Amino acid sequence: MNRLVVWLVSWMAMVLASGGSTAWAAQAEARPPAAVVDGNEGEPPELVPVTTSWIYRDAMEAPWQDYSWAPHSLTNTSPVAAGRYSISVTMRAWEALYFNTSPITSNAGMTLTLRVHGGTGGNNAVVLTRAVVNGAFTPGTELGPYCTGGRIRANTWVTCTVPISLLAPQGARLTGLALQEGRGLSLPTLYFDELGVRGMAAPPPPVEVAITPTSATVPAGGTQAFTATVTGSTNTAVTWSVQEGAAGGTVTQAGLYTAPAIAGTYHVVATSQADPTKSAVATVTVPNTPPPPSGTWVSGYYTGWNADMYPPEKVDFSALTHILVGRVTPNPDGTVNTQFDNSNGPAIARTLSTRAHAAGRKAIIMVGGAGEHDGWVGAASNANRAQFVQNLLNAMDTFGYDGLDIDWEPVEQADKPALLALIQALRAARPQMLLTMPIGWVNSNFPEDADPWFTNLVPYLDQMNVMTYEMTGPWGGWLSWYTSALTGEAGNHPTSVSSSLSAWANAGIPKSKLGMGIPFYGMAWRNITGPYQPYTDWSDYVGSDNSFTYSKILQLSATGVYHWDEAAKASYVTFDVPVEDGTVRWISYDSPQTIAAKGAFAHDNGYGGTIIWTINQGCTDPQTGANPLLDAVKSAFLP
Template identity: 85%
Template sequence: MNRLVVGLVSWMAMVMATGGNAARAEQTEAPPELVPVMTSWIYRDVMEAPWQDYSWAQRSLTNTSPVAAGRYSISTTMRAWEGLYFNTPPLSANPGAMLTVRVHGGSAGTNAVLLARAVVNGNFTPGTELGPYCTGGRIRANAWVTCDVPVSLLAPQGAALTGLVLQEGRGVNLSTLYFDELGVRGLTAPPPPVEVAIQPTSVTVPAGGTQTFTATVTGSTNTAVTWSVQEGSVGGVISAAGVYTAPATAGTYHVTATSQAAPSKSAVATVNVTRAPPPLGSKWVSGYYTGWNAEMYPPEKVDFSALTHILVGRVTPNPDGTVNTQFDNSNGPAIARTLSRRAHEAGRKAIIMVGGAGEHDGWVGAASNANRARFVQNLLNAMDSFGYDGLDIDWEPVEPADKPFLLALIQELRAARPQMLLTMPIGWVNSNFPGDADPWFVNLAPSLDQMNVMSYEMTGPWGGWLSWYTSALKGESGLHPTSVSFSLNAWVNAGIPKAKLGMGIPFYGMAWRNITGPYQPYTDWSDYVGSDNSFTYKKILELSATGTYRWDDAAQASYVTFDVPVEDGTVRWISYDSPQAIAAKGAFTHDNGFGGTIIWTLNQGCTDPATGANPLLDAVKGAFLP
């Protein structure tokens, strides 16, 4: 072992411990396209990115005199075999590449022998002496000289350099030397290696079920991948868009995404295929899950055996056709992916709720002729990104001027993805104004799978009204002119097929003061205390401990009254859907051939977030599903 190697042992150990020793260059597909770098400056007053100073000689990078150019130079006092070492990500030397540096010999001058070396694959090359390549053929005392060393003398042509070294080469201690304007001309930076990532990396899918995978390719402008199933057709099939369909046989299979730019690069996801769940009946149970109250009903606790579809909210439209995908929660995207994954594991469908109250301006702009194509693509991208099966188009309100754009939007979504699920909530109907069931909505029906009536909060202290229930199944009259049955039949009379119509069931109640029950004149809006998000089923049960449960057989509606006011000391009665009311609605749906129900919201039915207990969802399961 020579003196040079001995002198470097302790320094190399330090460099490797701190990450200073660059790793071997990644092998890329041959031949890689190189990106030219005219001059890679190492030091000009400061270290220049991406170079880093890993020197092991005493030095200062802010020496003020002498200086060749600018404000500062590097001063260094090298002892035997010590040196300046500058680290870089891998660079390749072109023919004619040149290490250039200005050197001031200080008082040492001609006694200074410096070696210029390179670092290739983590090892120092022999290099060459610097002096003969300086102006005048040597390093001069008390004067600046310019030195230009061919990089071909430091490393093999095309080698990946990860460092350059200027080192004392005789084994003696030197007086202080100075360096400035240090750089390399004619190097090229190899492109980053091609890498492929796949999402999700592991998933459970029922036999015959589907799952959308996405692949990300870095290190190449060609981001296309080829999808395949390692086990061949027995392991399922996957489309060019990454939509996987599981086989009929349970087992563990593997989906592969292979880079088309670099076929040796791929990523693999594991798919656990479970036996298909028993088929559901003809009725749907589509439950809305909202991000803003996810803590009420954690996504891991949702009972998918009680659902056919989960509608996860919300994605909201922007007027320029882009969409917001935060799902009303700081952790919304992760929650949305968890719910779609769990739905598919249970053999159920996952739908993204789009829009909602307060989003009208976004709908109008996004669905305009100028932005609609972009909007459609962004909605489909959101579906694919989060692994969903369809969209719930919650456009509220639908103004007369909106109709052609809403129709065009739904028709273009259906044309773009014929097999996707498309649903839409529609309003309840006042029996005094049956024409509110606008026949125009029949135009939407052919493109929609579900049209669900938002049959909740169907009362208010409006002029001439008597107090009434939030979601009475029957019993409408002139002074309380709403019911679920009337609204559904009004839409049937307008032309919407029964099989595409669903009713709404609230998992919350409406609370009132001043009045003590139904069929009483409202005073004014001061009678209203709260409803959605305020009077959840859990809260109603807690308050009911001091109240009296009541059932109105004519209305098929439940409520609770309080002799001693509760909540804020004023609440005298709460209208809500009890399990008894839900059972009546399920029977009505089956008996009359309607499609199913929507729930607003699943979150508000949960009575214990720790266990996921949801008595109202249990009641819906018993009433609507076999």
């Protein structure tokens, strides 16, 4: 900056000494001030082009800087063309307003635009417009012919538009513009306002990186999938890293993060490969959570279609070891539906996995269910299996889950090779994931229903849970029986939890991998008044799952009588005056007393645990989250 001041003082002295001769003016033209940014000489960084680069509007605008060598003011209050201020300048011979900038590349449509006022005596004042290219002034052109009316006028503002092509050749990099007295005279005070360069090439959009989700809670050793979006470049690739290095976990180049064993706060970084100076960061919290309960498992199904019964924010994870969130369904082409049976299903699924992990519990996605057989067959076929496996893993990672519950119903003889191949492929693709599967209850009159083929799945599955509910119906020769009796089966009511578990254990499935089913709903009947009575026909059945929730049973029980069957370890309620549709005479369901007996049986006989269908239906107050049946399961199954 000091060299610039010395140069200007010397230049002015030479002009005055010569009387403003054109020779000295020519010498001045050959030595313009160097481009200066932040007080340092040398070439500044490239200007990021915009449609209009304003030089002055009430004040200088970056990146332009005022290096004028004529007496002037940037805060003149009258006259003003727009805003609060204008520039006033009194130019003597060859003096100029000079504005320095970062390099601008000239193009054909670029113009210098400004407004000028000739003051009281500035009619036809000759002012040159010039540019600095490669450190030297260009010859430039007079300003007046490019103003409204073809001249600078006294006592009025006129608008001027000068093509930059007259000041610098196309493609030239100019670093300054000057408005200079052009005839070696002293001019009256002139005024300038709203100076800018228009028509500059629109800038490419800046590269920006966004990461989803921006924060996550991941249990120690758990996984979380992150995705990155890059805008402003055709190259949308990113490089993934963990800010804390290996101590903060690992992340694959597909964005799958694995948390470290130590609790803490860590950061996953996605860096643009197109512009490595641009990145986005997600915060990961690895909580210091208590270990899950030891002993038997409690795997509770949570279904999207009745989420309003038990809001996801109210789920009591202290009563669970695993939550199975339903559901994702298979399509025959190997794609999957991930709406979770609720218009807000994906958000609910994420909330539940986050809360489970914060409580030190595991979250599993239920896949399939009744009515999805055709989807399973097509998706698990040789043609689609590999893509199906990847889509299931993607769903796990997207929603932050630890495993899958393979709910293939029914498993027909022709399905078995594809089912086994699917289970094997999932286990090979993600060895540490949790894999569970529900299997059917067994009629004690037909123990062969416990198909030994299912032992082929044992090495790959963590849980094989027997769906021991709705184990009765008005089939030929049957007496009325309970939905989920623990014991007491006989030839004309041939089902129970204990006999079904024994049948599967005898078929070769280890007891430690077998779980029993507990319904949080009941089965309601008309025409008959309790157990051990001949069914009439299917008209006896009124409803069960989703219709007779525990909350509803409690409400109806206000006019009924509670019963306990010690032989079956089963509970039910009867009604002297029919309820609901005016015909319901008895309801079979699992009460806390039943659940206590089942928990003791599982512990005493070495079985793995229990599944609940569904924890939603056990909630009696969505506002408070009260869930008496879940409390009973916690007491019975967890230490």
